[in-house]
Amino acid sequence: MEQTLTTTMMVNGTQVTRNVPARQHLVDFLREELGLTGSHLGCEHGVCGACTIRVNGEIVRGCLMLAVQANGCRVDTIEGLSDSKELEKLQAAFHRRNALQCGFCTPGMLMAAQDLVRSKKNATREEIRAHISGNYCRCTGYQAIVDAIEEVING
């Protein structure tokens, strides 16, 4: 029989408690249990970055963390950061610069980009590329994404 564990976490500022199967990863929990479908699942083994979310203030791969491991943690997703307007500038720059096409990678890309925006005042294009190196985009060729992030970081 599948083991479930009572798990409590603060998701986008709201405390949630659920019985979670041990094997369920955090993004499946967010999407299926909480209906937060902004975090995407691409590869489900940590390569593509589409599932990037924030746990206790740090970006992580949501598919490489079990939901039960988030017990007691603060979890922030693209929905939370959009609603709080934290991503406002990046979202506007992505829009203006055409930094997305199909949009599948965009939530994860924004989460990774915002991590750099928060930690650095200035960044070279190489630093930006290194920081988003774990987020794959199959449409844009990255140029416009780097343009948008550069615009926000360097003003």
Add this chain to the structure above:
Amino acid sequence: MKAPSFAYAKPRSLAEAFDLLERPGAKILAGGQSLIPSLNLRLSAPELLVDITGLKGFSEVEVKDGMVRVGALCTHAGLEKSEDINKHLPLVAEAVSHIAHPAIRNRGTLGGSLALADPAAELPACALALDAVLVVAAKKGERRVKAGDFFKGLFETDLKPAEILVGVEFPKADKSVFLELTRRQGDYAIVGLAGVSRPSERRIAFFGIAGKPVLLMPRSLEEAKASLPTPAADLYHSAATKLHLAKVLLERAWNRL
């Protein structure tokens, strides 16, 4: 894919962890950045995951008597941000920036990387080049293993069932070089080397060329080149290409050691 079914426990003490590890099919979960992908790909099917990240006191960096002692649960990001690591172990500081990507470095741990012993991973080679000592705990007590004796082969280490790698002691090294060739930033290495120069010797550990990191202690560049073993080919690179690239890295590294 989705992981197979397993049970999960998060011990609060080492003693509790040792008890849990005696159960059949138990496996240690630390940062999970290699274990969870292997579960999601169904390459691994443990019955119980013992999450050791709740154990306190195993993620600190401490400098004492010419040694830098790092807890096994220190994340790659923790190593990256540590002033002591930057100051006393520039090799490790340099290596960490090559490990995957920021989101993975926030979770992946030093102990996890060493205990997994991926042949293309950075930290096992650093431990070998630095002549580090790995501290392994079990119910009966602690034992210490030199990095040179710890790595046995492909994903194979000296760790016995129900033992936990709890820390690593790195002798300080101010003269070192870290080089890695990858197809993309954060990929596993095609070939890489971690080199340390001490007054008495040069230690150069290659990774990505064999089932485990390979240590050379050459007196000259020519001797180093001649003593390189023929690398194992991978999906994209032949043995000859890898050998050539290993020699290129040796030349680049030599004048910095």
